[in-house]
Amino acid sequence: MAAISLRKGNTRLPAEVNRVLYVRNLPFNITSEEMYDIFGKYGAIRQIRIGTNNTRGTAFVVYEDIYDAKTAVDHLSGFNVANRYLIVLYYQQAKMSKKFDHKKKEDEITRMQEKYGVSTKDKS
Template sequence: MSVLAESRQQSRILFVKNLSYQVTGADLYELFGRYGSIRQVRTGDGPKTKGTAYVVFEEIGDAKKALDHLNGFHLQERYIVVLYHMPARGAATAKADLAAREAQLAELKRKHDIADAEK
């Protein structure tokens, strides 16, 4: 992987999953704080987010050290998974992707002489 591609994938925000439901924010501050200054820890508390957390470091380098050392770490009877947080793509990008897919579909329908179903 090129240095430029790697730097684009790195973030100072880590996403942590496969956490025990008993893990607290304080537990994560203690564990991840060994690798640098932490700005924030947010643990999931909803049905779809329980067992996950975001850990925000002050510096990207500290986040990288934590990821390198803690991915697969055994914490409270679970092996945690640590990943870089990847922000969701913006709505404008999603709309552009949808428009492109709709154009491709229309072209395929035209090419294969397929009419839209009557409503």
């Protein structure tokens, strides 16, 4: 597989680099304001989404510019926040969708429909 790269001047970026970062190992009580303070130092941020109760300790950070995202990854991977070392990765859609097993979810829905007598078939 050929490596696709982006250029800005003489800077070449690897293919996995993108504007969306996936952050793990965050303190559970971190606020959006604290996230903007930490990540905003490296460029303009379009959006930050902090995990819910099921995904506590994680967040997505979307930068306006891909080079700002790269700078943030370079500087914040391993950064200490409230005695927790951040894990900052580039978001990879293919990798995340693999974690969500669609077949398993469909089987679970079918099992629940059978258990409670719910049908999705048209009754006409």
